[in-house]
Amino acid sequence: MRQSWIEQIREAVRQARYDMTAHAAQEMAEDSLEIVDIEQAILTGFVKRVERQDPRGKKFVIVGTATDGTTPVGVVGRFSLENWFLIITVYKTGVDSVN
Numbered sequence: 001m002r003q004s005w006i007e008q009i010r011e012a013v014r015q016a017r018y019d020m021t022a023h024a025a026q027e028m029a030e031d032s033l034e035i036v037d038i039e040q041a042i043l044t045g046f047v048k049r050v051e052r053q054d055p056r057g058k059k060f061v062i063v064g065t066a067t068d069g070t071t072p073v074g075v076v077g078r079f080s081l082e083n084w085f086l087i088i089t090v091y092k093t094g095v096d097s098v099n
Contacts, residue, residue: 001059004047005047005050006045006046006047006062007058008079009042009047009060009062009077009085010042010043010079010087012079012083012084012085013039013042013043013085014043016030017083017085018077018084018085018086019084019085019086019087020035020038020086020087021086021088021089023088023089024042024087024088024089024090027089027090027091028090031090031091031092033058033066033071033073033092034067036067037066037067037068037071037073038075038087038090040064040065040066040067040073041062041063041064041065041066041073041074041075041090042062042064042075043064044064044065045062045063045064045065045073045075046060046062046063046064047061047062048062048063048074049061053070054078056078057078057079058078058079059076059078059088060076060078060093061074061075061076062074062075062076062077063075063091063093071092072092072093072094073090073091073092073093073095074090074091074092075087075089075090076089076090
């Protein structure tokens with residue numbers, strides 16, 4: 001049985017097969033988020049939408065919560081050719097975005 005997209009992304013995070021763009025790192029710092037918050041959002045969140053129109057490949061918009069259990073976090077990323085997950089941007093989301 002084929003894994004769902006979120007399970008494939010979670011597996012990449014669990015195996016440390018992910019990287020983050022400089023833009024994502026800057027956004028993370030501006031929103032006072034830590035890498036553990038991003039990992040937690042991916043490991044406990046869901047794929048809210050898949051954007052297919054980018055010629056570089058599918059982008060996954062993931063919504064979850066930070067390690068504090070209440071801060072909603074958005075993560076946008078894609079798989080590279082080497083099957084690593086590249087985190088393109090991160091952000092705190094609105095409260096209703098998690099539900």
